[in-house]
Amino acid sequence: xxxxxxxxxxxxxxxxxxxxxxxxxxxxxxxxxxxxxxxxxxxxxxxxxxxxxxxxxxxxxxxxxxxxxxxxxxxxxxxxxxxxxxxxxxxxxxxxxxxxxxxxxxxxxxxxxxxxxxxxxxxxxxxxxxxxxxxxxx
Amino acid sequence: xxxxxxxxxxxxxxxxxxxxxxxxxxxxxxxxxxxxxxxxxxxxxxxxxxxxxxxxxxxxxxxxxxxxxxxxxxxxxxxxxxxxxxxxxxxxxxxxxxxxxxxxxxxxxxxxxxxxxxxxxxxxxxxxxxxxxxxxxxxxxxxxxxxxxxxxxxxxxxxxxxxxxxxxxxxxxxxxxxxxxxxxxxxxxxxxxxxxxxxxxxxxxxxxxxxxxxxxxxxxxxxxxxxxxxxxxxxxxxxxxxxxxxxxxxxxxxxxxxxxxxxxxxxxxxxxxxxxxxxxxxxxxxxxxxxxxxxxxxxxxxxxxxxxxxxxxxxxxxxxxxxxxxxxxxxxxxxxxxxxxxxxxxxxxxxxxxxxxxxxxxxxxxxxxxxxxxxxxxxxxxxxxxxxxxxxxxxxxxxxxxxxxxxxxxxxxxxxxxxxxxxxxxxxxxxxxxxxxxxxxxxxxxxxxxxxxxxxxxxxxxxxxxxxxxxxxxxxxxxxxxxxxxxxxxxxxxxxxxxxxxxxxxxxxxxxxxxxxxxxxxxxxxxxxxxxxxxxxxxxxxxxxxxxxxxxxxxxxxxxxxxxxxxxxxxxxxxxxxxxxxxxxxxxxxxxxxxxxxxxxxxxxxxxxxxxxxxxxxxxxxx
Numbered sequence: 190x191x192x193x194x195x196x197x198x199x200x201x202x203x204x205x206x207x208x209x210x211x212x213x214x215x216x217x218x219x220x221x222x223x224x225x226x227x228x229x230x231x232x233x234x235x236x237x238x239x240x241x242x243x244x245x246x247x248x249x250x251x252x253x254x255x256x257x258x259x260x261x262x263x264x265x266x267x268x269x270x271x272x273x274x275x276x277x278x279x280x281x282x283x284x285x286x287x288x289x290x291x292x293x294x295x296x297x298x299x300x301x302x303x304x305x306x307x308x309x310x311x312x313x314x315x316x317x318x319x320x321x322x323x324x325x326x327x
Numbered sequence: 328x329x330x331x332x333x334x335x336x337x338x339x340x341x342x343x344x345x346x347x348x349x350x351x352x353x354x355x356x357x358x359x360x361x362x363x364x365x366x367x368x369x370x371x372x373x374x375x376x377x378x379x380x381x382x383x384x385x386x387x388x389x390x391x392x393x394x395x396x397x398x399x400x401x402x403x404x405x406x407x408x409x410x411x412x413x414x415x416x417x418x419x420x421x422x423x424x425x426x427x428x429x430x431x432x433x434x435x436x437x438x439x440x441x442x443x444x445x446x447x448x449x450x451x452x453x454x455x456x457x458x459x460x461x462x463x464x465x466x467x468x469x470x471x472x473x474x475x476x477x478x479x480x481x482x483x484x485x486x487x488x489x490x491x492x493x494x495x496x497x498x499x500x501x502x503x504x505x506x507x508x509x510x511x512x513x514x515x516x517x518x519x520x521x522x523x524x525x526x527x528x529x530x531x532x533x534x535x536x537x538x539x540x541x542x543x544x545x546x547x548x549x550x551x552x553x554x555x556x557x558x559x560x561x562x563x564x565x566x567x568x569x570x571x572x573x574x575x576x577x578x579x580x581x582x583x584x585x586x587x588x589x590x591x592x593x594x595x596x597x598x599x600x601x602x603x604x605x606x607x608x609x610x611x612x613x614x615x616x617x618x619x620x621x622x623x624x625x626x627x628x629x630x631x632x633x634x635x636x637x638x639x640x641x642x643x644x645x646x647x648x649x650x651x652x653x654x655x656x657x658x659x660x661x662x663x664x665x666x667x668x669x670x671x672x673x674x675x676x677x678x679x680x681x682x683x684x685x686x687x688x689x690x691x692x693x694x695x696x697x698x699x700x701x702x703x704x705x706x707x708x709x710x711x712x713x714x715x716x717x718x719x720x721x722x723x724x725x726x727x728x729x730x731x732x733x734x735x736x737x738x739x740x741x742x743x744x745x746x747x748x749x750x751x752x753x754x755x756x757x758x759x760x761x762x763x764x765x766x767x768x769x770x771x772x773x774x775x776x777x778x779x780x781x782x783x784x785x786x787x788x789x790x791x792x793x794x795x796x797x798x799x800x801x802x803x804x805x806x807x808x809x810x811x812x813x814x815x816x817x818x819x820x821x822x823x824x825x826x827x828x829x830x831x832x833x834x835x836x837x838x839x840x841x842x843x844x845x846x847x848x849x850x851x852x853x854x855x856x857x858x859x860x861x862x863x864x865x866x867x868x869x870x871x872x873x874x875x876x877x878x879x880x881x882x883x884x885x886x887x888x889x890x891x892x893x894x895x896x897x898x899x900x901x902x903x904x905x906x907x908x909x910x911x912x913x914x915x916x917x918x919x920x921x922x923x924x925x926x927x928x929x930x931x932x933x934x935x936x937x938x939x940x941x942x943x944x945x946x947x948x949x950x
Contacts, residue, residue, distance in 0.1 A: 192920060193939035199913050199946055200770075203878065204819045204826045206910040208770035209736040211763050212812060213703045214642050214869035217726065219753040220719050221638065222534035222570045224631060224690060225563070228682045230604070230618045231493075233442045235435075239391045240338035248334030249384050254376055269375065270408045271368045274677060276684035277358055291354045291366035298339070299346050303373055312361060315368060316408070 254306050271315045337385055341395070344377035348402065355677035356670050367677060371406050375399060389427050393436040396420045400443060404451050405676045417443050435612055438483050441468055446490045455498065462494040482609045485511065489525065496532060504532060512547070520560070521609050523551045524617070527563050534570055537754045537801045545571075558593040559605035559623040565589060566622055569635055576808045576867050579639050586632060597625040602673035620683050626666065634659045634690060641697055642808075642869045644704045645905045652701060660694040663687050692719040699727065704870075707907010708734060722746065722756045729760065734907070738767045747793065754801040761797065762812060765790045769820035773827045784830055787820065807847075807866055814843045815875050824882055841883075848880030853897040870905045874898050878915055892926050895919035899935070909946045916942060 200206045292300065335343075351370035358364050378399035381387070387395065396416050403413040421440040424433050445468070449461040465487055472484035492507040508529040515522035526547040533540045551564045569582045604618035621627045633655055640651040647653065667687045670680055696718050702710045709731045718724045729742035743764035747757045768790060772783045794813060803809045817840050819825040821832050850864040851873060866872060881894040899919040902912035916939045923931040 192917060193936055194913060194917075194943035194946075197943060197947055199943065200910055201914060201917065202773055202824075202826050203875070203911070203914050204766065204773050205770045206914045207766045207819075208738070209733055210707075210871075210907065210911060211703075211730040211733045212759070212766070212871070213700075213707075213730070214808070214872050215759045215762065215812065216638070216641055216697075216700060217723060217753075217755050217759060218574060218638060219537065219755045220689070220693070221573065221635065222531060222567075224634070224686060224693075225566050225570060225622055226528075226531045226535075226619055227686050228620065228679075230616075230679070232447070232616050233439055234606075234614060234616050235394065235397050235439055237390060237394055239394045240341045245337055247337040247385050249337055249340045249380060250334050251340065251380070253384060254380055267409060267412050269372060269403075271371070271406055272408065272678050273364075274358075274681040276681050276688060277364075277677070289354065289357050289363065291350070291363060291370065295350055296346060298335075299343055299350075302343060303347075303369070306373070306376070312365065315364060318408075 251302055251306075254302075269314065273315045273317045275317065337381065340377055340381055344374045344381070344398070347371070347374035347377065349674065352674050352676060353672050355675065355680055356672040358677060368406070371402060375402050375407075378402075389423060389433065389436070392420060392423065393433075393439070397439060397443070401447075404443075404447055405678055410448060410452050414444065414448060417448075434479060434483070438486075441487070442490070445487065446493065449494065450497070453497075458494050458497045462491060462498065465491045465494060479610065479613070482613050485514065485521070485609065486613065486615070489528075492528075501536065501538070505538075508532070512544075518550075518552065518555060520556050520607055523547065523556050523564075524560060524607050526551070527560060527567065530567050530571075531563075533802075534567065534574065537574075537803070539802045539805070540571070553589075553593075557605055558589075558596050559600070559617075559619075561589065561593070562597065562628055563619060563622050566628070566631065566635075569632070573635055573639050574802060575806045576639075576642070578867075579636065583632075583636065594625060597623065597628070601625065602671070602675065621686060626662075630659060630662050630666065630690070633662070634693065638693075638697060641700060641704070642867050644701045645870055647705055650701075652697065656694050656697055656701075660691060663690045663694070689719055696723055703730070705906050707905070720753070722749075722752045726756050726759060730763070733763060733767065738771075740764055740767055743767075754797055755803065758794070758797055758801070758803055758809065761790055761794050762816060765794065765816060765820075769816070769826065769830070772820070772830065775828065780828065787830060791817075807864055808869060808872065810843070811847045811864075811866060811872065811876060814840050814847060815872075815879050818844060818879060818883070819875075822883070825879070844876075844880060845884060847876055848884055851876050852880065853877050853894050853901075870901060871908065871911070874902055874908075874911065874915065878918065882918065888922070888926055892919075892922045892928070892931075895922045896931075899938075909942060909949075913939070913942055913946065 200208070292303065295303065347370045351367050351374070354363070354367060358367055378395050381395055382392070382399075400413045400416055403409050403416075417440050421437060421444075424437050424440065427433060445461045445465045449457045469484050469487045469491060472480045472487065488507065488511045492504055492511065495503045495507055508525065512522060512525055512529065515525060526544060530540055530544055530548055533544070548564060548567065551561065553561045556564070565582070565586055569579060569586075572579045572582055601624045602618075604616045605623060607615045607617060609615075621631055637652040637655045637659060644650040644652055667684055670683065672680075699710055702708065709727055718727075725742070725746055729739045729746060732739035732742055743760040746752050746760040747764065752760070765787060768783060768787045772780065772787060775783055798804050798809070798813065817836075821830050821837070821840075823829055846864045847866070850862075851866050853873070866876070877894050877898050881891055881898070885891045885894065895915065895918050898915045899912065902908045902915060916935065920932065920935045920939060923935055
């Protein structure tokens, strides 16, 4: 008795029919559990309060912020290198972006301290992680 | 400048530091240009300088010094790469604390230094080298604390054991992570928030790695009490139980209902506490703050839930319009974009927001990946994706490429083998690769001539050994879809009506796999009392798998002619619902034709023949 497709190359055994049919119902789900706990931040709060007394007469000369170069404080002379964000869409946002002035809303005191001591702050101080690792290795 | 003719008071300077920091944080979500980034950091810079000024210019009590140092170091760690500087500040503070005459009252301060040195700093440095050093120091600290008698030291030891486990996770020392968690859990007071928190970390870790979850951990998870742990941790518990179901390919309706009931009474507190995190109290003055933004924040949690739901339904996706995932994956995508755009400042650092966006982006990647998968199920082809897209993981992209090669009839044995052998591949992708690879090789055995047979059989056996080993090591063994697939592939390659060249096997193997088939068949049979039997063997409606189980069961286990005919008819029919199943439908159809002929159903014979003719035309015209 003849049957349809008898003289074609269509496989007759199921294992051969599966040869070019990946088991597509096996759907990978790895990584979904990590969406639950990434990013997790764990920190240790330290909630003691300090400098609350009104009659604390210790004073600080803010002018020494930029002038003081004490020998035993090498650490403070270290140039701070800030992190450049990797996901903030600096460029894509810029199309309909209205720049805001971050300094607005600061108290008069803060504003004057800031303007008196603003270091020349340029993008060189903001680096990506890879650049840093590279630098350390050199 | 006139303002500074006189000195500022110490608290004025301290408040200035806070003002600069908080002001920067309040703008953290609005940064959209280089100029604004610079402004953000000039504020942060000023905050750090204020703290430094206080430390340098004032005589500080040990308590004040601690507080200022901790606040400054937090900024250094979070915002800068000056980790060495941060370490220097902590170390010298630690020295001051330890030489202080009343050092017994300063336990909290000393422990805080240790936590920064062993936890915060290494995590930010994120290098194997620093993790190893921290782990060694952490173990020493734990030993020392454990040798002290007071209860407070016991609790601090518990905290640092947890830190040690965290470091082991980063070092990928799975065995030490598992024993670490088990040891820690066994020493915790029962029914405490701390123990349940640790158990949540443990279960999440096991799920991430796809390790089997021990019964005890599952019990602890189940027993987690809302009143003790609070709504945030409870939401985490519910989310993990949902993922467990999802990884088992089980029904999630009951879990969705549980979430609904939970939201009825707790939604408000999740919304209003957003960003505050969850406080975990071990004892007075030992409190950890934990934040999982994707779970503790109401909108994010709803979005993750919808994603999990969509993924759970993808396997049923053979109706373009009717399937849940078709509707909701795009919704998850657009919600996630909105969440990125409207990310709230909430008084956290820009760098923390930055790492949150990383997670949002991987949600977007998942959405795109699963949309491609829907197309595979609907049309039996892989929609060509932009090659620039990396997908949720590189292995996923490689898997799609290998499947594409297999769809084109070129086997993809090499591609699958490479994926399965690569150390970076997850166990799940490894398993998919191995099973597809095995199918292709078993098909080759079926078609082969005498001389190449031995070599091909050898290759099949090798792949199968890996399949069995992997199944034992992972949580895949608890998923009936995987178990069933392993069973039917083995039987297909070892029995005559399914292959021309059955592979050799022992009687015991045969008996084992046959008894499994019996279970799966009776629980998933199309006709008669289909769906009866043990719930453990009930399969989700994965069309291809359902057809294969019924075809196999119908041929090997069924004796009643009428029953056989009904099953082959249903198998033949249902194949049409999914794209790209032509060849399988043909094999199934030939069987159905045979059953119609044997049953002397003239009408059915003619109808089935006509359908098969059309199918043959369709298959051959594609080639």
